[in-house]
Amino acid sequence: MGVDIDGAAPSSARRWGSPAVVAAALSKIYGEVRAVDDVSFSVDRGEVFAFLGPNGAGKTTTIKMLCTLARPTSGRALVAGYDAMLQPRAVRRAIGLVFQEQTLDDQLTAEENLRFHAVLYQVPTEEVASRIDRVLRLVALEDRRRDLVSTFSGGMARRLEIARGMLHTPSVLFLDEPTIGLDPQTRALMWEDVLRMREEEGTTVFLTTHYLDEAEYADRIAIIDHGRIVAQDTPEALKRGIAADTVELATADDELAAARLAEAGYRVRRDERSLTVLTADGEAQVGRLVGTVGVPVRTVRVHRPTLDDVFMHFTGRTIRDSHAERLTSPRVRAFTARRR
Structure with missing residues (x-):
């Protein structure tokens, strides 16, 4: 049974239907660090929604709370109609999740990885073969189904992970930095797969990214910095709004x-x-x-204004500057000094 949550920020574009994800004043505190600070937003069913921000901005922590992998310090979250704190098992059954790190077994074939996932999610036996065929077709890996994952390129492995996340027909697919480390051409191919899935399956896609070109694929974007959402709207509306x-x-x-x-x-x-x-x-x-x-x-x-211009407008620096700050943090500088 679904649960209503009050207090979430209203969507600026109600084109797809009722919310698939709602966060209301969601916060996560580790000691003195507010990793996520009073975040509110909603994601419509069938929408591609992106969290754009640098590493350490709170993107992954937010996804962990939505996917029941971390308990919020305060606030509430609704995913696929279920309360993430009160109904965690129902949430897990309703979502697919692709982590930043690869979690495939590279000593198994593509098909064997998918069959193992089908067992974990209790996919009906009579449906397993047809679902495997479907998701492999969606990510254009039909001809590699019997190949060991160890022979796959990074992009192919990422596409297989997305296929695995879709195997049990989730309502919401969470992608945490899905194309990190991939070249631009491979990222574009992977996004063709994701958008094809959205069109054919009606799946809601929630992704985190620090790639500006990747965020352009989203129907709406929330810019997150230091644990807080500083802006959210469609990519074009954000760009039009600043200059x-x-x-x-x-x-x-x-x-x-x-x-x-x-x-x-x-x-x-x-x-x-x-x-x-x-x-x-x-x-x-x-x-x-x-x-x-x-x-x-x-x-x-x-x-024309870019998303980097938008990020600069709301945070005072470019997203590239944010990565440089992280690489030159006090701990990194101290380590470098010791090596000298």
């Missing part, structure tokens, strides 16, 4: 061009090499801008 597009122009007479653009009502910044115009839908404005300046234009570059 206009910029069009950079280099002309034969930047001073005159800037004056004419200002007279026409454009917001213009000028430096020694070029001038920059802030405007909505920069690509559509290029022709009008060139006509307005009335002098020869040497170069034009259009920049």
Whole structure:
């Protein structure tokens, strides 16, 4: 039986149906460290929802609480209609989970790994073969079903783990940094598999990532930093909300061009090499801008806000800077100093 939870942040886009995941004032404290700090959000059924943030932001801890692997210090969570604290077994039956670390047995074949998972989740015997066929097809590994996992590339192993997570037809599939360590091309292929599963099975996908390109696959994103959600919306809405597009122009007479653009009502910044115009839908404005300046234009570059710009806006640094901070933490610096 499902449980209602009050107090969760409302979704900005109700397109898929009732919530599959709800977190209400969820917190996790380890000693003096607030790993997750009063987090609230909801995920619609059939939605792809991403937690975007650097390592140590609280992404994995949140997933552990939602998947009943860690008990919240405070707050409540609802997953697939079940209370994660009061009905943990029901939650575990309703979800699939792909960890950051590989958990396949590489001395078994792909099919043997899936059959073992079917036994653990008590998949009806008469359904096992058809379900294995289905998930292998979804991740395009039908022709490798009898090969040892030890012969798989990292990307193939990751896709098999996702297939295993889908074998028992979960309502919600949790992916914790699913493509970490994979090259961009392999990440793109894996996401084709995930989106195909969402379309064919109606599965809700909840992922954590620090890859900006990966977050673009999500229907909605929550940016998490230092255990707190600082923004959440669709990728496009987040980008539109922080800044206009910029069009950079280099002309034969930047001073005159800037004056004419200002007279026409454009917001213009000028430096020694070029001038920059802030405007909505920069690509559509290029022709009008060139006509307005009335002098020869040497170069034009259009920049649209990115998710890295969004992260910078809400946290004061880029997500890449966040990784650098982690790599140069006091413990790492002390260790490096001792080695010198």
